[in-house]
Amino acid sequence: MVMRMAELSRESGVPVATIKYYIREGLVRPGQRTSRNQALYDEGHVRRLKLIRVLLDVGGLSISNVHAVLAAIDEQISTHRVLGIAQHGLPRPQVGMDEPTREWASALARKVIEERGWQFRPGHPVVETLVGTLSAFAELKRPELTDHLGEYAALAEQIAELDLATLDGLPDIESTVEGAVVATALGDVLLATLRRLAQQVASERRFGNGDNDGHAADPPLPPPPARR
Amino acid sequence: MVMRMAELSRESGVPVATIKYYIREGLVRPGQRTSRNQALYDEGHVRRLKLIRVLLDVGGLSISNVHAVLAAIDEQISTHRVLGIAQHGLPRPQVGMDEPTREWASALARKVIEERGWQFRPGHPVVETLVGTLSAFAELKRPELTDHLGEYAALAEQIAELDLATLDGLPDIESTVEGAVVATALGDVLLATLRRLAQQVASERRFGNGDNDGHAADPPLPPPPARR
Numbered sequence: 001m002v003m004r005m006a007e008l009s010r011e012s013g014v015p016v017a018t019i020k021y022y023i024r025e026g027l028v029r030p031g032q033r034t035s036r037n038q039a040l041y042d043e044g045h046v047r048r049l050k051l052i053r054v055l056l057d058v059g060g061l062s063i064s065n066v067h068a069v070l071a072a073i074d075e076q077i078s079t080h081r082v083l084g085i086a087q088h089g090l091p092r093p094q095v096g097m098d099e100p101t102r103e104w105a106s107a108l109a110r111k112v113i114e115e116r117g118w119q120f121r122p123g124h125p126v127v128e129t130l131v132g133t134l135s136a137f138a139e140l141k142r143p144e145l146t147d148h149l150g151e152y153a154a155l156a157e158q159i160a161e162l163d164l165a166t167l168d169g170l171p172d173i174e175s176t177v178e179g180a181v182v183a184t185a186l187g188d189v190l191l192a193t194l195r196r197l198a199q200q201v202a203s204e205r206r207f208g209n210g211d212n213d214g215h216a217a218d219p220p221l222p223p224p225p226a227r228r
Numbered sequence: 229m230v231m232r233m234a235e236l237s238r239e240s241g242v243p244v245a246t247i248k249y250y251i252r253e254g255l256v257r258p259g260q261r262t263s264r265n266q267a268l269y270d271e272g273h274v275r276r277l278k279l280i281r282v283l284l285d286v287g288g289l290s291i292s293n294v295h296a297v298l299a300a301i302d303e304q305i306s307t308h309r310v311l312g313i314a315q316h317g318l319p320r321p322q323v324g325m326d327e328p329t330r331e332w333a334s335a336l337a338r339k340v341i342e343e344r345g346w347q348f349r350p351g352h353p354v355v356e357t358l359v360g361t362l363s364a365f366a367e368l369k370r371p372e373l374t375d376h377l378g379e380y381a382a383l384a385e386q387i388a389e390l391d392l393a394t395l396d397g398l399p400d401i402e403s404t405v406e407g408a409v410v411a412t413a414l415g416d417v418l419l420a421t422l423r424r425l426a427q428q429v430a431s432e433r434r435f436g437n438g439d440n441d442g443h444a445a446d447p448p449l450p451p452p453p454a455r456r
Contacts (some may be wrong), residue, residue, distance in 0.1 A: 036397075042331050050369075054368060058368065063357075063438060064438055071455065073274050078435060078436060079431075080435035080436040081430075083427075083435065084431070086427060087428065090424075098366040113425070116426060118426075120428075126424045126425050126427070129421045130418075130421045130422070133414060133417045136286075137410070137414060140286065140410055140414075142407060142410050144394075144414075145410055145411050147394065148390045148394055149418075151390055152387070152415075152418065152422055153380060153425075155386055155387055155390070156381055156419060156422035156423045157426045157429075158428070159419075159423050160426035160427040160429070161430055162379055162380060163423070163430070164246070164427070164430045164431060164434050165376060166372075171395070178370075179370060179373060182365070182368055182370050182373055183373050184285070184424070186361060186364055186365060186368075187380075187423075188420045189357075189361045189364075189371075190362075190374075190377075191387075191423075192419075192442070193354060193358045193361055194358070195387050195388055195412075195415075195416075196318075196354045196412070197341070197346060197348065197354050197355070197393070198346075199311075199315065199379070199391055200315065200346075200348075200354070200383045201346050201347075201385075202385070202388040202389055202391070203308045203312070203392060204308055206307040206392050207306060207307035208306060208413075211238075219364045226455035
């Protein structure tokens with residue numbers, strides 16, 4: 001299907017001015033020029049525009065990280081590397097870093113990574129985030145809350161297997177990368193939400209004393225905050 | 229141990245002006261007055277101040293939600309209910325809500341909740357968040373990415389069991405609530421981080437073609453973004 005700019009905008013849901021900006025930035029290749037003011041676009045443009053929107057809006061990647069992901073796709077390097085680059089661009093949670101507890105947190109991170117047989121070079125950005133997060137437990141004087149770290153890591157491994165299974169059968173590298181970013185970014189929200197529901201059920205079983213009306217975890221106050 | 233305001237501030241790490249604000253707001257009970265300008269405080273004040281800081285800074289609760297949690301503790305209602313109120317106050321992820329896909333998402337949420345044997349009243353705020361998150365997958369035209377929802381829920385149940393096990397053995401309701409908020413809020417970050425590490429390992433196994441240097445998931449570009 002060949003189309004003009006107006007149709008490309010309609011098909012992709014991206015405004016014309018934004019498409020022109022992406023073309024100027026080199027994120028989207030220009031259309032096939034048919035006259036001074038006309039160019040034709042195809043399905044490849046639509047797919048590329050949708051991927052860019054997901055990377056920016058859902059994944060929260062910067063324009064320069066989007067560039068890197070698209071370049072990796074175009075260079076046809078391995079899916080694993082493209083996924084790595086996309087994940088690399090995902091914003092990492094902000095965590096405090098306090099030097100005195102860093103040693104403790106680094107040792108703990110090394111231990112869990114070794115236990116699972118994972119291999120990461122020293123200073124890997126996601127490992128650094130792990131060290132920072134573990135430090136935060138220590139800074140709050142609650143290091144014992146990391147006692148089950150190894151078990152959380154084992155569950156994370158099962159989650160990652162599901163994540164990868166979710167990507168199986170996607171037809172091409174662009175939809176795989178798009179799917180990976182959606183599954184990771186929205187998946188964090190999904191997991192956090194399911195975890196909260198499951199916590200309420202588990203808390204009812206462990207701490208509940210039958211003082212509710214048969215609906216697990218139905219606290220009487222305060223009223224639900226307005227949806228943001 | 230009995231102390232004056234200056235020591236209370238040092239012990240708790242909370243500035244004097246902030247402590248006075250909490251006392252005016254009714255979050256912390258006043259000290260035992262010994263003269264017109266002097267009052268004495270005890271370990272209970274220190275513990276309460278630390279709990280308030282965690283609820284506000286780590287949990288991101290509003291002052292009025294902190295009020296509700298502290299009131300629930302003081303009324304000595306069940307641990308389950310106090311945890312429910314604390315969790316209730318945790319900010320929920322922002323998710324889009326598109327009416328046309330809501331029906332589909334609601335049915336999916338009901339299905340997974342029933343499958344796991346969970347019981348939640350209709351309109352429960354966390355269930356609403358789940359519906360919103362599922363809607364977002366549909367809005368991005370990737371409903372198939374929720375195919376493994378039931379398996380994610382089963383893993384969330386195991387995570388929640390670990391979360392509750394983490395709270396075992398904490399000495400009193402205040403440290404249990406404080407621990408629950410820390411474990412949930414920091415735990416989201418921890419899980420998201422472990423998941424990313426595990427994803428890279430799983431992706432290397434599934435998609436890797438041996439084109440790296442033996443370190444799983446070590447993408448060559450772009451350079452790590454500066455730590456925020």
